[in-house]
Amino acid sequence: MELGEAALTSMTTRYFTTDPVSDETLEQAFDYARHAPQGGNRQPVRFIVVRDEAKKQQLQEWYLEPWKAYLGMARSGDIEIVGEKANRLLDSADHFAEHFAEVPVIVVACGYIDGVHPTDTELGRLSVVGGGSIYPAVQNFLLGCREAGLGTALTTLLCMYEPQVAEMLDIPEGVATAAHIAVGYRSTPFPRKLDRLPLSEIVFDETWGNSTY
Template sequence: MELQEILETTGTCRFYARESVPAATLVRVLDAARYAPSGGNRHPVRLVAVRDPDKRRQLAAWYLPLWKAYLKNVRAALPAAGSVPKLLANADHFAEHLAEVPVLIVVCAVLSDLYATDRGLGRLSIVGGASVYPAVQNLLLKAREEGLGTA
């Protein structure tokens, strides 16, 4: 697959096949993240691939109440923002079935390794995320190249 096609077709996937992801494929996807730039070349990103069904169910149990609270707020704002019911229905389906996704990748960051030039401003750092987002983008693009969906 050519890069342009990957860029044009990497979207959010809310419906997943239940087939297992081969280990070699998963390694290639995870490995792509390490080539991303990061502030101060510190590479704070850590990735955890979760295949175990019990752990996926636990992650889903933690995620779902937060999603439902967010969804309630979004629905309350819909009259002002315009209706997007299909997008919300698809996202809600994803949340309800999160534990069924064959592998979940949890993106973490070592906060002390974030090169955040906006620390000490009395708010959460915005700049620090710039050391995380490129790694995630690499992961998403590589997953697409490998034929995997991502959200």
């Protein structure tokens, strides 16, 4: 599979089959992940593969609480979901939440806190730069899964339960949870095209708003 095909068809999967996913199938995706760029070659990212049914059930229980709160606000209009497909998107995401424990594999992406170097902590806004040494590895993993014919869904809701997740999975102090990734085979074919903003709205020439394309 060419990189372009993987990148342009790697949509979030919310309906999975129950077919098992072997370590051998995941190996190449993890190999891509470890080659991702990161600051100072510190290589802070670690992954935990979770298949245990009891652990996945616990993750689902934690996941459902913030998800249902978000869903309620989205249904009431307190949170705006943009687009004509908003209700279908919410229904799909709710199905995913209700069946979270049934996904064959949950991969927990972690990172050593002292292995990242955020340079935006003094700007009076949410710091995001530290993730630059973690999320490229996560994206490489997602693309590797797509190459292997696996669907994925990345969520950060469970990061709200980092202390509980850390205790359950024996994650040491000094390591943060950055994302949880559901991995399995899709119950429907991959799409041929994703719904995204045109380049004219996201790429600017020299100054903000001056479209390049």
